[in-house]
Amino acid sequence: MTTIQTRTEDTSTPGTAPGGDDVTAEAGAAHPHGGPHGYSAQKNEHLKRLRRIEGQIRGLQRMVDEDVYCIDILTQVSAGTKALQSFALSLLEEHLRHCVAAAAEQGGAELDGKVAEATAAISRLLRT
DSSP: OOOOOOOOOOOSOTTBOTTSOBOTTTTTOOOSOOSOOTTGGGHHHHHHHHHHHHHHHHHHHHHHHTTOOHHHHHHHHHHHHHHHHHHHHHHHHHHIIIIIHHHHHHOHHHHHHHHHHHHHHHHHHHHO
16 A cells, blocks of 8 residues: 655644634644543543544545445545544533533623534534
8 A cells, every 4th residue: 555645735824724714722732721521521432432433534545545436435435424423413512511511600701602612613513
């Protein structure tokens, strides 16, 4: 199997995706919200799930390398996409139950900020 690396010029501003969306938090940059996070109790299950998804994506690479029929590859792309969407919804639910619920107890600006943050995350998920 041959791996081909390509280099593309990134014209986006640091902390933004090529479409202009702010991705600093998603990129693993220092985040002002210390743990434990809503997903902490299920961290091992989430990691196991992400490893399975990673395996699906690696399988796509193998399929292309082995010249598998286009529709079969597209079927697997769809499965990988659905798996990521399902993971994202699970993580969102945990965020709402933990982080947003805790902010609701405090009320005020804390709640407003968490609701705005969750709304923005939902908006990003809907665009995918």
